[in-house]
Amino acid sequence: MRVKFTVNGREQQADDVWEGESLLYVLRERMGLPGSKNACEQGECGSCTVRLDGVPVCSCLVAAGQAEGREVVTVEGLADYAEQRAQHGGCATGACGSAGTSVDAAQRRQAKPAAEGQVKLSPVQQAFIDAGAVQCGFCTPGLLVAADELLERNAQPSDADIREALSGNLCRCTGYEKILDAVRLAAARGDARTAGTGA
Amino acid sequence: MSGVTRTPTHLTQGGTADAGIGASTLRPDGTLKVTGEFAYSSDLWHEDMLWGCTLRSTVAHAEIVSIDTSEALAQSGVYAVLTYDDLPTEVKNYGLEIQDTPVLAHGKVRHHGEPVALVAADHPETARRAAAKIKVEYAELPVVTDEASALAEDAPLVHENRKDHHAGHVPHPNIVHRQPIVRGDADAAARRADVIVSGEYVFGMQDQAFLGPESGLAVPAEDGGVDLYVATQWLHSDLRQIAPVLGLPEDKVRMTLSGVGGAFGGREDLSMQIHGCLLALRTGKPVKIVYNRFESFFGHVHRHPAKLWYEHGATKDGKLTHMKCRIVLDGGAYASASPAVVGNASSLSVGPYAVDDVDIEAIALYTNNPPCGAMRGFGAVQACFAYEAQMDKLAQKLGMDPVEFRQLNAMEQGTPLPTGQVVDSPAPVAELLRRVKAMPLPPENQWETTEGADVRALPGGLSNTTHGEDVVRGIGYAVGIKNVGFSEGFDDYSTARVRMEVVGGVPVATVHTAMAEVGQGGVTVHAQIARTELGVDQVTIHPADTRVGSAGSTSASRQTYVTGGAVKNTCEHVREQVLELGRRKFGTYHPAWATAELLLENGKAVTDGGEVLADVADVLEDEAIDLELEWRHRPTEPFDLRTGQGNGHVQYSFAAHRAVVEVDTALGLVKVVELACAQDVGKALNPLSVVGQIQGGTTQGLGVAVMEEIIVDPKTAKVRNPSFTDYLIPTILDTPTIPVDVLELADEHAPYGLRGIGEAPTLSSTPAVLAAIRNATGLELNRTPVRPEHLTGT
Numbered sequence: 001m002r003v004k005f006t007v008n009g010r011e012q013q014a015d016d017v018w019e020g021e022s023l024l025y026v027l028r029e030r031m032g033l034p035g036s037k038n039a040c041e042q043g044e045c046g047s048c049t050v051r052l053d054g055v056p057v058c059s060c061l062v063a064a065g066q067a068e069g070r071e072v073v074t075v076e077g078l079a080d081y082a083e084q085r086a087q088h089g090g091c092a093t094g095a096c097g098s099a100g101t102s103v104d105a106a107q108r109r110q111a112k113p114a115a116e117g118q119v120k121l122s123p124v125q126q127a128f129i130d131a132g133a134v135q136c137g138f139c140t141p142g143l144l145v146a147a148d149e150l151l152e153r154n155a156q157p158s159d160a161d162i163r164e165a166l167s168g169n170l171c172r173c174t175g176y177e178k179i180l181d182a183v184r185l186a187a188a189r190g191d192a193r194t195a196g197t198g199a
Numbered sequence: 200m201s202g203v204t205r206t207p208t209h210l211t212q213g214g215t216a217d218a219g220i221g222a223s224t225l226r227p228d229g230t231l232k233v234t235g236e237f238a239y240s241s242d243l244w245h246e247d248m249l250w251g252c253t254l255r256s257t258v259a260h261a262e263i264v265s266i267d268t269s270e271a272l273a274q275s276g277v278y279a280v281l282t283y284d285d286l287p288t289e290v291k292n293y294g295l296e297i298q299d300t301p302v303l304a305h306g307k308v309r310h311h312g313e314p315v316a317l318v319a320a321d322h323p324e325t326a327r328r329a330a331a332k333i334k335v336e337y338a339e340l341p342v343v344t345d346e347a348s349a350l351a352e353d354a355p356l357v358h359e360n361r362k363d364h365h366a367g368h369v370p371h372p373n374i375v376h377r378q379p380i381v382r383g384d385a386d387a388a389a390r391r392a393d394v395i396v397s398g399e400y401v402f403g404m405q406d407q408a409f410l411g412p413e414s415g416l417a418v419p420a421e422d423g424g425v426d427l428y429v430a431t432q433w434l435h436s437d438l439r440q441i442a443p444v445l446g447l448p449e450d451k452v453r454m455t456l457s458g459v460g461g462a463f464g465g466r467e468d469l470s471m472q473i474h475g476c477l478l479a480l481r482t483g484k485p486v487k488i489v490y491n492r493f494e495s496f497f498g499h500v501h502r503h504p505a506k507l508w509y510e511h512g513a514t515k516d517g518k519l520t521h522m523k524c525r526i527v528l529d530g531g532a533y534a535s536a537s538p539a540v541v542g543n544a545s546s547l548s549v550g551p552y553a554v555d556d557v558d559i560e561a562i563a564l565y566t567n568n569p570p571c572g573a574m575r576g577f578g579a580v581q582a583c584f585a586y587e588a589q590m591d592k593l594a595q596k597l598g599m600d601p602v603e604f605r606q607l608n609a610m611e612q613g614t615p616l617p618t619g620q621v622v623d624s625p626a627p628v629a630e631l632l633r634r635v636k637a638m639p640l641p642p643e644n645q646w647e648t649t650e651g652a653d654v655r656a657l658p659g660g661l662s663n664t665t666h667g668e669d670v671v672r673g674i675g676y677a678v679g680i681k682n683v684g685f686s687e688g689f690d691d692y693s694t695a696r697v698r699m700e701v702v703g704g705v706p707v708a709t710v711h712t713a714m715a716e717v718g719q720g721g722v723t724v725h726a727q728i729a730r731t732e733l734g735v736d737q738v739t740i741h742p743a744d745t746r747v748g749s750a751g752s753t754s755a756s757r758q759t760y761v762t763g764g765a766v767k768n769t770c771e772h773v774r775e776q777v778l779e780l781g782r783r784k785f786g787t788y789h790p791a792w793a794t795a796e797l798l799l800e801n802g803k804a805v806t807d808g809g810e811v812l813a814d815v816a817d818v819l820e821d822e823a824i825d826l827e828l829e830w831r832h833r834p835t836e837p838f839d840l841r842t843g844q845g846n847g848h849v850q851y852s853f854a855a856h857r858a859v860v861e862v863d864t865a866l867g868l869v870k871v872v873e874l875a876c877a878q879d880v881g882k883a884l885n886p887l888s889v890v891g892q893i894q895g896g897t898t899q900g901l902g903v904a905v906m907e908e909i910i911v912d913p914k915t916a917k918v919r920n921p922s923f924t925d926y927l928i929p930t931i932l933d934t935p936t937i938p939v940d941v942l943e944l945a946d947e948h949a950p951y952g953l954r955g956i957g958e959a960p961t962l963s964s965t966p967a968v969l970a971a972i973r974n975a976t977g978l979e980l981n982r983t984p985v986r987p988e989h990l991t992g993t
Contacts, residue, residue: 018324037241078234129229134232168930179931
């Protein structure tokens with residue numbers, strides 16, 4: 001079947017999608033967006049968290065067809081999304097017209113760490129780097145999407161709020177302490193800084 | 200590599216001169232990881248690639264009567280189906296130390312989930328469905344599942360005709376390896392004891408449960424070889440096992456490390472490496488294999504479950520007299536790292552205490568349970584759980600404070616281990632306990648608010664099962680000792696290639712090693728070392744591959760020590776060559792070139808007094824200094840097979856924990872409120888990463904204390920809970936705040952005085968939590984993990 005939906009502000013489509021494919025599979029294997037991760041594919045670990053019409057979901061448990069005509073934001077679009085939100089005061093759909101990436105370009109992309117100051121990051125992405133919340137990094141994309149959504153609805157979360165919001169995201173490396181630090185740091189920085197520049 | 204996208208990339212990081220060792224510099228791969236760009240082994244992609252799938256045995260022990268692949272091959276989209284008969288050479292087994300593990304089962308399966316056949320197809324679901332159509336007929340055999348069934352008179356042999364180098368000295372063919380250690384006279388010393396305590400302890404089967412599933416991409420090459428991109432802990436060890444099975448020389452199996460989503464010991468053994476290469480070479484197309492979580496639980500070895508019998512004696516003034524123990528580790532169907540785990544468990548079975556008279560025995564069994572091997576802590580974890588429980592029992596019996604009792608018996612620099620090896624570096628055991636005890640305690644009744652109880656701070660959390668009724672607090676302590684590096688005479692070296700040149704008028708360095716970056720931060724540290732030794736700002740980390748010599752394994756807490764040491768050593772030689780070039784070019788201009796100690800700092804050659812002699816850019820001009828050198832730590836020796844004596848270890852690492860728990864005694868629910876840790880790291884090369892490692896290791900110890908266990912059916916030897924639904928690892932709600940106190944007492948034998956740190960916090964975390972639960976409930980609790988039924992007697 002053909003599936004069409006908006007990813008990170010850009011209309012995308014995938015052909016020959018088997019009806020049993022998950023949104024996660026289509027994003028990773030058909031749209032060249034492997035940032036959302038595949039740690040369990042059974043909705044237990046949160047590593048595949050994306051936003052579907054603004055709501056954080058495990059994309060491994062969403063059938064690709066369910067995304068038809070809807071708005072998806074992945075970790076790859078998080079910096080753009082945060083920037084749009086900062087400019088437009090909380091656009092939560094990703095439909096603010098950011099450029100996005102074509103399927104073809106995404107599939108051929110070679111990751112190249114840009115020189116310092118050239119990579120645009122959202123505040124929560126920058127905070128994860130600064131706080132040492134990234135070790136192996138496999139849980140990081142899902143945590144970032146969940147943490148960004150938390151800070152969107154609650155700019156000053158308590159520790160209990162952070163723990164509750166991230167309780168669906170497993171991490172095996174960090175012991176979570178630095179992840180808490182990162183979310184606290186992003187909250188403390190608030191909207192004063194809309195983008196970082198990478199490590 | 201045309202056509203491949205998303206393969207590992209060079210990591211270039213600028214940094215100021217103060218981003219050398221000791222600074223909390225940020226990860227060079229951090230930006231890639233937070234933007235989703237970082238290429239993990241499951242993210243690899245190649246035009247025209249196929250998907251591989253493994254068919255695994257549904258029974259634990261059986262003869263394979265027949266395999267029929269015809270229906271699978273007939274399915275559209277299927278390119279290849281391989282069984283044992285398709286293996287290209289006479290080498291059909293692999294293994295870390297003993298080559299006893301079949302690439303694909305031959306005639307027999309020995310554990311649940313053993314690989315039987317492989318499929319390559321154009322869609323992962325097509326491959327899975329084709330695999331399901333392979334008909335395997337099994338004739339089930341009786342299973343060996345524990346010591347009694349393994350060593351019984353008529354026990355079926357898990358491996359007939361053993362020819363490995365342990366076969367000659369083990370008392371039974373179902374014992375992989377046995378290590379006794381006898382020192383002094385434990386029986387005579389026992390007669391001096393005023394109190395004797397003994398206990399039997401049971402440690403459950405823990406899983407590494409790294410988040411990045413086993414995966415990789417094998418690309419057939421025009422020269423008949425194969426390029427393999429994979430997540431592993433040791434490229435060259437994989438290579439040594441892969442190439443003979445494929446019938447290829449090692450230089451035709453080119454391996455590159457892709458992004459690794461955690462390892463913790465679970466990637467020391469091969470998983471999909473050979474399978475991917477076989478399918479790629481058979482089909483002539485790139486093949487990607489990605490395990491799902493269910494398969495991942497069968498795709499790697501677990502931590503050895505153990506039964507431990509301990510006896511300790513002490514005088515009434517609190518001095519340990521003797522220790523006797525017997526440790527039985529279940530190695531499962533294949534040897535994996537069992538022999539080394541036995542060596543660690545036995546040699547560290549006394550823990551960080553001074554005891555002169557010991558009688559120790561450790562064995563690992565062959566059974567039909569899932570294979571067990573390396574996991575963070577590696578034999579020392581199981582022992583620590585038992586000896587720390589014993590320490591609390593002794594203290595209680597003597598009416599002493601458990602921390603004071605431990606401090607009274609703590610080893611120090613100069614104390615001999617049971618192996619006779621003298622600890623010749625700082626061993627601040629008593630001090631770590633003092634520090635962890637001195638940390639402020641978390642306030643009581645944290646759940647109380649002006650609006651009533653905040654259930655989120657109580658055992659059971661939002662289940663709303665208590666508002667503080669029946670909740671009791673407990674506090675427990677533990678301390679442990681872990682060896683660092685590969686022991687028992689292993690040639691545990693590493694290799695580093697460092698290139699220094701001038702780019703855009705400034706000197707830059709490139710560091711190339713085969714070190715597996717599994718999340719520990721080695722790439723960060725290598726850049727820091729190069730900045731410190733070469734006085735450069737910009738360092739590029741070359742992707743890890745087999746074009747450079749072996750770095751050894753990212754395990755045993757050894758990688759920063761050994762490959763860090765190799766990078767430091769090569770940098771020193773590069774620096775010396777730069778300075779020699781400077782002496783030749785400019786020596787006549789300044790006498791200090793010949794007379795002073797010279798360094799490279801901020802792109803300049805300077806005297807140790809700080810006088811600038813030349814710009815490195817002027818010294819090097821168009822030349823590049825490029826060296827690849829091996830580096831070794833002090834040699835070790837094997838343990839004597841009868842007495843266990845021998846200088847077997849390289850270095851030690853010490854950590855202590857204090858756990859504070861709150862237990863709902865009515866429901867048996869435990870909330871760990873705080874898990875404080877004090878650890879000696881020798882020298883913190885990157886304090887931020889050090890603390891992150893300690894917190895992560897602590898949390899894995901917490902997991903096995905209260906929730907983590909692979910459940911194997913004792914009748915069928917089948918795994919009951921291969922999923923994150925049923926194998927629970929701590930979430931952010933289960934994990935308490937983890938304050939860390941880092942001590943830095945240099946070990947003069949190690950680079951910069953550092954100590955390996957990754958494993959020590961995983962040792963003492965578990966017994967500290969258990970001690971705290973015992974303290975809260977008064978129960979004996981001799982097994983881990985502790986479940987609600989153990990606390991409620993139901």
